[in-house]
Amino acid sequence: MTAYSQSKINRVKRGANRATYDVDQINSILDDGFLCYVGYIYDGMPITIPMAYARREDKIYIHGSTGNRMLLSILESEKTSITVMHLDGLVLARSGLHHSVNYRSVTLFGTLKKVENDADKTNVLKWIVNQMLPNQWESLRPMYQKEVDRTLVVEFTIETASAKIRNEGVIDEPEDYDLDIWAGIVPIKQVARYPIADKGKPENMSIPKHILDYYQENK
Numbered sequence: 001m002t003a004y005s006q007s008k009i010n011r012v013k014r015g016a017n018r019a020t021y022d023v024d025q026i027n028s029i030l031d032d033g034f035l036c037y038v039g040y041i042y043d044g045m046p047i048t049i050p051m052a053y054a055r056r057e058d059k060i061y062i063h064g065s066t067g068n069r070m071l072l073s074i075l076e077s078e079k080t081s082i083t084v085m086h087l088d089g090l091v092l093a094r095s096g097l098h099h100s101v102n103y104r105s106v107t108l109f110g111t112l113k114k115v116e117n118d119a120d121k122t123n124v125l126k127w128i129v130n131q132m133l134p135n136q137w138e139s140l141r142p143m144y145q146k147e148v149d150r151t152l153v154v155e156f157t158i159e160t161a162s163a164k165i166r167n168e169g170v171i172d173e174p175e176d177y178d179l180d181i182w183a184g185i186v187p188i189k190q191v192a193r194y195p196i197a198d199k200g201k202p203e204n205m206s207i208p209k210h211i212l213d214y215y216q217e218n219k
Contacts, residue, residue: 010161018164034053034132061154063152088187089185091170095173101166102168107163139208
């Protein structure tokens with residue numbers, strides 16, 4: 001089992017019993033999503049922005065326009081942190097203080113570089129689209145050169161990371177378990193609804209199989 005080494009920057013202090021540094025477990029959490037939160041400093045103000053991403057081995061890829069202030073800021077600083085989180089359940093306790101959520105979260109720390117080669121940029125965009133919906137890229141028209149030119153792609157190398165996971169029931173005060181108050185968990189799951197065609201030709205076309213497969217797997 002490979003794990004990220006613990007240091008001052010990535011060690012989980014509060015709720016340390018819920019922490020993991022296992023690389024495979026962290027990658028699994030990353031691969032279950034496609035939205036991350038990227039932190040940066042702009043004009044002295046800390047800001048966090050949601051971004052689509054793709055993972056390949058120890059790399060996270062994000063993209064935006066060539067004028068994207070967040071991407072330009074993190075490239076200038078050469079470092080950032082990225083967070084991914086999945087909400088799995090509402091934990092309803094007998095007191096307000098002990099309400100909680102079940103979740104899986106990962107925080108990544110690392111260095112950045114700009115992806116320069118057009119073929120590499122196109123491959124990254126393919127990965128990001130397919131992380132959103134598998135096999136989607138293969139159904140699309142090729143990118144125009146002007147689209148590639150206007151797109152800034154950033155490669156983030158994970159240097160260290162930690163995950164924090166809560167997957168348990170209610171934890172109440174011992175004396176509260178005899179109260180006539182309902183307590184328990186409301187499981188939360190993100191689901192896909194039936195695909196809705198865009199106006200025009202798609203209204204009279206069959207929905208592609210890979211999209212229906214995604215719907216069936218996630219409805």
